[in-house]
Amino acid sequence: xxxxxxxxxxxxxxxxxxxxxxxxxxxxxxxxxxxxxxxxxxxxxxxxxxxxxxxxxxxxxxxxxxxxxxxxxxxxxxxxxxxxxxxxxxxxxxxxxxxxxxxxxxxxxxxxxxxxxxxxxxxxxxxxxxxxxxxxxxxxxxxxxxxxxxxxxxxxxxxxxxxxxxxxxxxxxxxxxxxxxxxxxxxxxxxxxxxxxxxxxxxxxxxxxxxxxxxxxxxxxxxxxxxxxxxxxxxxxxxxxxxxxxxxxxxxxxx
Numbered sequence: 333x334x335x336x337x338x339x340x341x342x343x344x345x346x347x348x349x350x351x352x353x354x355x356x357x358x359x360x361x362x363x364x365x366x367x368x369x370x371x372x373x374x375x376x377x378x379x380x381x382x383x384x385x386x387x388x389x390x391x392x393x394x395x396x397x398x399x400x401x402x403x404x405x406x407x408x409x410x411x412x413x414x415x416x417x418x419x420x421x422x423x424x425x426x427x428x429x430x431x432x433x434x435x436x437x438x439x440x441x442x443x444x445x446x447x448x449x450x451x452x453x454x455x456x457x458x459x460x461x462x463x464x465x466x467x468x469x470x471x472x473x474x475x476x477x478x479x480x481x482x483x484x485x486x487x488x489x490x491x492x493x494x495x496x497x498x499x500x501x502x503x504x505x506x507x508x509x510x511x512x513x514x515x516x517x518x519x520x521x522x523x524x525x526x527x528x529x530x531x532x533x534x535x536x537x538x539x540x541x542x543x544x545x546x547x548x549x550x551x552x553x554x555x556x557x558x559x560x561x562x563x564x565x566x567x568x569x570x571x572x573x574x575x576x577x578x579x580x581x582x583x584x585x586x587x
Contacts, residue, residue, distance in 0.1 A: 370490020456487020
């Protein structure tokens with residue numbers, strides 16, 4: 333059944349564009365047909381409602397009958413949209429609970445850790461790629477953009493919530509994982525690093541990628557951890573995009 337949205341409801345949905353209200357309400361918007369389709373398909377997230385522009389056709393979506401569908405005027409829908417040219421559909425989802433450090437530690441398989449990744453598109457692409465390669469846990473270090481920011485969610489193409497996650501101080505979290513025999517690999521483009529092609533990879537590794545501008549925090553670098561680089565034509569291009577670097581590393585480690 334399609335329900336007409338009230339002004340108060342539109343007001344509350346509009347607030348979800350701001351981080352403090354996402355955190356307060358435990359909800360976030362996932363916008364775009366492809367994103368909504370995938371979220372409904374993989375069932376990793378709890379969807380509280382579907383919001384549509386009045387001109388949007390629901391024929392291409394398989395929406396469980398338990399999820400209410402609200403139809404908005406074009407003006408109201410535009411006010412809650414984060415895009416200039418909206419596709420006319422948003423899923424309002426519950427923010428999944430964080431995993432504990434113990435749960436992340438016990439997980440068998442690759443874990444990735446992100447050191448102050450600030451670009452929403454980069455973070456979303458990393459999450460999407462991690463889901464593709466079967467990563468079992470994501471650690472969002474201090475300084476990372478909110479993984480439930482609308483631009484991040486849109487960039488994941490529906491992979492948001494598909495991987496257990498933890499937020500916190502990477503220094504402490506990596507120390508804990510290392511004590512639990514996890515091998516730490518730090519993506520670093522300098523000459524001091526070992527070539528990725530020469531590294532003995534591990535299916536239970538932790539791969540760390542650094543901030544887009546400053547790279548890996550020096551406090552995370554220890555003799556017990558391996559610095560790895562992705563070889564290329566550094567005389568032509570100074571460095572790789574953080575999301576691309578993580579994608580190449582995951583392709584190598586997941587073989």
